[in-house]
Amino acid sequence: MSVTSIDTLIVGQGLAGSLLAFTLHQRGNQVLVMDDHQQGSASRVAAGMINPLAGMRFTRPAGVDAWLAEATVLYRHLEHALAHPLLHDVPMIRLLRSAEQRRFYQRQADDPASAPYLAGDFDAGGSGYDLGDPHGGFHQRRTGYLDTHALLDGLARWLSAHGALRQGPVDPHQLHFVGDQVRIGDVQARRVVFCEGWRMRDNPWFDWLPLTPAKGEILTLAEDPAQPDRAVVGGRWLLPVADGRRKLGATVCHDPLDTTPTAAARNELLADYRRLLPTASAPTVFNHQAGVRPNTRDRQPLLGAHPQHPQLVVFNGFGGRGSLTIPWHAARLADWLDGTGELPSHADIRRLNRQ
Numbered sequence: 001m002s003v004t005s006i007d008t009l010i011v012g013q014g015l016a017g018s019l020l021a022f023t024l025h026q027r028g029n030q031v032l033v034m035d036d037h038q039q040g041s042a043s044r045v046a047a048g049m050i051n052p053l054a055g056m057r058f059t060r061p062a063g064v065d066a067w068l069a070e071a072t073v074l075y076r077h078l079e080h081a082l083a084h085p086l087l088h089d090v091p092m093i094r095l096l097r098s099a100e101q102r103r104f105y106q107r108q109a110d111d112p113a114s115a116p117y118l119a120g121d122f123d124a125g126g127s128g129y130d131l132g133d134p135h136g137g138f139h140q141r142r143t144g145y146l147d148t149h150a151l152l153d154g155l156a157r158w159l160s161a162h163g164a165l166r167q168g169p170v171d172p173h174q175l176h177f178v179g180d181q182v183r184i185g186d187v188q189a190r191r192v193v194f195c196e197g198w199r200m201r202d203n204p205w206f207d208w209l210p211l212t213p214a215k216g217e218i219l220t221l222a223e224d225p226a227q228p229d230r231a232v233v234g235g236r237w238l239l240p241v242a243d244g245r246r247k248l249g250a251t252v253c254h255d256p257l258d259t260t261p262t263a264a265a266r267n268e269l270l271a272d273y274r275r276l277l278p279t280a281s282a283p284t285v286f287n288h289q290a291g292v293r294p295n296t297r298d299r300q301p302l303l304g305a306h307p308q309h310p311q312l313v314v315f316n317g318f319g320g321r322g323s324l325t326i327p328w329h330a331a332r333l334a335d336w337l338d339g340t341g342e343l344p345s346h347a348d349i350r351r352l353n354r355q
């Protein structure tokens, strides 16, 4: 059997594997990506929403300015390379769900570092749209979404054109070490980077890392004049996408973990649609998808090498905000692989003890 020798074998062509492959390739690395295109990969289900002030408390994570800057540069660069729009700016309305939540908003409004992300608040009925907003809300800017399908399809074509993509599964049980290199089938690599999303749970080299995957379901709806032309987030979210349709999401479920859409989740989402837009008529549903987010216990990504086998590397744990966080972390992992930088301590798997 003839052997293909490369620098880096990347397992998984979701957002993590695709963006890391592009980043490494740009730095002169010989990469090969392998993916088995399983149904319901998180990156293919995700709405790709980018929201720097996520969560019930609208917290601004420490690295968010750098994440957003790196993501914007990379996605604009990819738009050029792939000749397709990818990053869409969409302003966002956040609906407050209680009087207490207004205090969390106020904390951000009082912090000058959050000013670039905020565009004023409003009381009930004051958003300029017909929303279910009994506690009022606020406007956000520097929000939008990444067209994940266009990015994955475009990068699949780009990788194929560079002879750097193969379809098919990689069985991590079947790898073996040849000197300080790794061999899987006919591929021999200086290192293997596993970007398997939630399926890392079945990888014997990294199954000890604390992944807490969460299934999510999402609907694609027909356009309706009652829907705002911006994103609305209030528990659930409604996002206008480029073809005029709306994405409505997303549920969170830890058991069972599968990629099968359920009637219960669909009904839950539609009930919340009525709460978000009380005067809108029942929407037409075009699509219903389910996927599994690679969440982690401490909500931080997982980057680094296996403790005994430095040739085996993990790049995972991007939870529900991969569109915003993956580009910056891909650049840091690439720096570390090049020997030109350290892993960021919040994401370095050395923070975790092997069970």
Ligand SMILES: Cc1cc2nc3c(=O)[nH]c(=O)nc-3n(C[C@H](O)[C@H](O)[C@H](O)COP(=O)(O)OP(=O)(O)OC[C@H]3O[C@@H](n4cnc5c(N)ncnc54)[C@H](O)[C@@H]3O)c2cc1C
Binding pocket: 011, 012, 013, 014, 015, 016, 017, 034, 035, 036, 037, 038, 041, 042, 043, 044, 045, 046, 047, 048, 049, 050, 168, 169, 170, 171, 172, 195, 196, 197, 198, 199, 200, 215, 216, 217, 218, 249, 250, 251, 290, 291, 292, 293, 294, 315, 316, 317, 318, 319, 320, 321, 322, 323, 324
């Ligand atoms: C319902 C839902 C909504 C979401 N909404 C958003 C959002 O609005 N904004 C946002 O930023 N994020 C969102 N996310 C999260 C986002 O999808 C993830 O952060 C991101 O997609 C994770 O990418 P990944 O590449 O790590 O994993 P994945 O997308 O799961 O990719 C892993 C890939 O590896 C392949 N693979 C795995 N094991 C193997 C193997 N052994 N051999 C070969 N191939 C393999 C899989 O087939 C898959 O293609 C959402 C997720 C879900 C489920």
